[in-house]
Amino acid sequence: MVKKLFSGGYVILILLILYAPIMLLVAYSFNMSREIGIWSDEWGFSLYGELIRNEDIMMTVANTFILAIVSSVLSSVLGTIGAIGMFYSKQRARKALNGITQIPIINAEIVTAISIALVCTMFAFGRSYASLLIGHVVLTFPFVVLSVMPKLKQMDNNLYEAALDLGATPTKALFTVIIPEILPGILSGFLLAINLSLDDYIITTFTKPATFDTISTYVFDAYARGGKSSSVPALRALSTIIFIFMILFVVIRYVISNRKAAKKERK
Amino acid sequence: MKTLRFSRKHLGIPYALFLALFVVFPLLLIILYAFTKVDPNGYITLSGVKVSITFENFIEFFSKSSNIRVLFISFGLAIVTTALCLVISYPLAYILAKSKLNKNGVLLLLFILPMWINFVLRTAAMKELLFAIGMYSTNRLSFVNTVIGMVYDYLPFTIMPLYTVMIKLDKSLIEASADLGAKPASTFLRVTLPLTVPGIVSAVTMVLLPTTTSYVVSDTLGNGNVTIIGKVIESQFSTVFNWHAGSAIAMVLLVIIFITMWVTNKFTDDDGGSARGNGLW
Numbered sequence: 300m301v302k303k304l305f306s307g308g309y310v311i312l313i314l315l316i317l318y319a320p321i322m323l324l325v326a327y328s329f330n331m332s333r334e335i336g337i338w339s340d341e342w343g344f345s346l347y348g349e350l351i352r353n354e355d356i357m358m359t360v361a362n363t364f365i366l367a368i369v370s371s372v373l374s375s376v377l378g379t380i381g382a383i384g385m386f387y388s389k390q391r392a393r394k395a396l397n398g399i400t401q402i403p404i405i406n407a408e409i410v411t412a413i414s415i416a417l418v419c420t421m422f423a424f425g426r427s428y429a430s431l432l433i434g435h436v437v438l439t440f441p442f443v444v445l446s447v448m449p450k451l452k453q454m455d456n457n458l459y460e461a462a463l464d465l466g467a468t469p470t471k472a473l474f475t476v477i478i479p480e481i482l483p484g485i486l487s488g489f490l491l492a493i494n495l496s497l498d499d500y501i502i503t504t505f506t507k508p509a510t511f512d513t514i515s516t517y518v519f520d521a522y523a524r525g526g527k528s529s530s531v532p533a534l535r536a537l538s539t540i541i542f543i544f545m546i547l548f549v550v551i552r553y554v555i556s557n558r559k560a561a562k563k564e565r566k
Numbered sequence: 567m568k569t570l571r572f573s574r575k576h577l578g579i580p581y582a583l584f585l586a587l588f589v590v591f592p593l594l595l596i597i598l599y600a601f602t603k604v605d606p607n608g609y610i611t612l613s614g615v616k617v618s619i620t621f622e623n624f625i626e627f628f629s630k631s632s633n634i635r636v637l638f639i640s641f642g643l644a645i646v647t648t649a650l651c652l653v654i655s656y657p658l659a660y661i662l663a664k665s666k667l668n669k670n671g672v673l674l675l676l677f678i679l680p681m682w683i684n685f686v687l688r689t690a691a692m693k694e695l696l697f698a699i700g701m702y703s704t705n706r707l708s709f710v711n712t713v714i715g716m717v718y719d720y721l722p723f724t725i726m727p728l729y730t731v732m733i734k735l736d737k738s739l740i741e742a743s744a745d746l747g748a749k750p751a752s753t754f755l756r757v758t759l760p761l762t763v764p765g766i767v768s769a770v771t772m773v774l775l776p777t778t779t780s781y782v783v784s785d786t787l788g789n790g791n792v793t794i795i796g797k798v799i800e801s802q803f804s805t806v807f808n809w810h811a812g813s814a815i816a817m818v819l820l821v822i823i824f825i826t827m828w829v830t831n832k833f834t835d836d837d838g839g840s841a842r843g844n845g846l847w
Contacts, residue, residue: 306661310673313658317680317721320691323698335694377584384578396578399585402593405827407779409796410816413803414592417599417813421613437588459574469572477574498685500782501796505803515686522690523785538687545682549675557670 321542328535335535350533350540356517360537363497363513370435371492377436378443378492379485383477385444386451404441411437412505419506426508434506435496442495443488450484451477514541596820599813600624623814633798633815640794643709643784644777647716651724651773652766654717659728659765663735674729681722689786692718696787708791715787716777724769731765771830775823795819 323335328346332339350356385396403411415437419430458480462472478485500515507516514537521531601619602610608618627633662668662677680688692715696702701711735758743753777783779796795815802812 306657306665309657310661310665313654313721314676317677317718320688320695320718321680321683323695324691327694335698377581380577381581381584383574384576384581387574388578389575392578392582396582396585399589402589405775405823407775407796407819407823409779409781409799410596410819410823411592413799413809413812413816414596415588416803417595417613417809418588418592421595433588469574473574494682500686501780514684518684518686518690519782519786522686522693523782534687534690538683538691541687542683546679549679549682553672553675560670 321538324535324538325542327532328539333532346533346536347540350536353531353533355512356531356533356537359512359514359517362511363515366431366435366513367493367496370432370496371439371489373432374436374440374492375443375485375489378440378488379447379478379481381440382444382447382451382481383473386448400441400444402441403437404445408438408499408501409505412502415502416505426506428508428511430506431503431508431511434502435499438499438502439492439495442491443485446488446491447481447484450481454480593820596813596816599810600817601814603810617810623811624818626811627814627818636793636795636798639792640778640796643712643716643792643794644774646713647720647777648724648770648773650713650717651721652769655721655724655728655769656762656766659725659732662725662729663732674725677725678722685719686782686786688719689715689783693786702787702789705789705791708787708789711787711789712784712792715783719783720773720777723772727768727772728762728765731762735761767830771826775826779819 327335329342329344330339331341331343331345381396381400385393385400388396412434415430415434416426419425419427419433424430454477458476459472462476463469467475498515499513500519503513504516504519507513512520518534521534598612600623601621602608602612602617603620603622604615605618606616608616610617610619658677662673665673667673693702696711696714701707739757739761740753743757744750748756778794781794781797781800784792784794785797799812799815799819802808802815806812
């Protein structure tokens with residue numbers, strides 16, 4: 300009994316610590332105080348109004364999501380091509396390609412970031428949207444490869460051979476047989492890529508054009524260089540909105556995947 | 567003549583090209599920059615600047631005592647953070663894996679959820695909290711604050727792999743150990759702990775490296791008193807503008823990373839890289 304109480308208490312304590320900073324931002328997003336720690340008498344949604352009227356932040360949010368989606372789509376295409384090409388190559392080529400694919404995962408982000416900055420300077424397109432895209436693709440494509448690979452291993456190889464025997468061209472067989480089989484892997488790789496791209500600070504800051512900001516770089520500048528507290532209280536409202544969306548997203552995903560699992564069990 | 571027909575493995579060619587251009591070549595470029603310096607009389611031209619070959623960048627880095635201090639701070643910070651993360655998440659993962667409340671991983675989900683909020687935003691929230699309780703204002707606590715922030719940010723990354731190992735743990739082994747007369751402590755040390763080593767190794771690799779190099783947390787929470795190795799590289803590139811010196815430090819890091827990877831690969835027969843982001847989906 301004591302043991303149970305103790306372990307329950309421990310779980311709750313860690314949860315409280317994990318959520319305390321976020322809850323603080325959520326609470327203060329409804330308070331007009333300029334500085335967190337001192338309550339103001341004014342409560343309400345005015346920070347949310349400030350957020351919507353702040354064109355810089357709105358632009359930043361749009362930038363972040365567009366970049367995440369575009370780079371993740373590119374990563375998914377590249378990662379899928381890579382995984383298929385690698386999987387059906389001779390063992391030596393496969394091992395070499397697989398090893399190189401792991402490099403961006405193992406490597407420190409700062410090293411990847413400067414290496415891409417160096418290459419982009421060398422090819423004379425400097426810091427532009429192109430270099431930013433390349434940076435994010437390099438950051439995320441290995442994870443697409445990692446999620447597609449197991450699906451290829453599970454796939455029945457006879458299906459492809461059968462399609463060829465029945466007269467399909469290799470290209471057609473690829474799109475009608477292989478791709479549908481590995482689609483779940485591509486999708487989960489895509490979502491992982493989006494998550495990594497949304498979260499990234501270091502690669503973004505080294506490859507982005509000077510006037511371009513994502514949520515990460517904007518918040519970093521507002522906090523790390525902005526003294527004790529953020530110079531932009533509207534960011535609290537932004538954090539709250541992001542938090543609520545994330546909860547919704549994760550819960551919906553969780554419910555869907557549980558339903559699927561339940562259906563499988565019934566079968 | 568045989569006509570070239572498309573087959574699946576040809577997809578590897580554009581992929582290999584991309585890897586060569588944007589993964590391998592950039593790293594070679596770092597090595598090239600590390601061993602050169604700007605020299606008007608140089609005979610090599612690199613991105614339009616004349617350079618000559620030299621070891622100076624490395625000598626300069628290792629001869630500065632401030633740099634050695636930074637190395638010690640980086641590794642100290644990383645080791646303390648990793649150890650704390652393990653100490654906190656090991657029992658937690660154990661409780662979660664055994665708990666009846668954690669049906670279908672609902673409880674686990676609660677611990678993973680904060681990972682979905684932007685990393686920088688999460689760190690900023692921690693700064694507000696530390697400021698509100700008065701810990702941020704004293705300079706003496708800068709190191710402690712940075713450790714708190716890092717543990718807070720990376721805790722989910724250690725809970726995940728430990729939980730994954732523990733949920734697969736064969737209970738009959740623990741029961742057998744107890745039946746054969748082992749005390750709970752020795753059962754833990756001789757059965758449970760060795761069986762969870764793969765989880766520990768993958769947790770360590772996920773936390774150790776980013777905490778050594780990612781300067782987001784130390785910049786936000788360190789109040790300017792905590793400089794880590796990643797920050798030194800950053801400042802060489804964006805404030806000092808000495809790309810050669812910055813590349814040399816990056817190369818030192820690269821060597822350390824590959825040695826660590828080689829060592830940890832000896833401990834796990836897992837195909838390595840799946841560490842980061844594993845289990846998120």
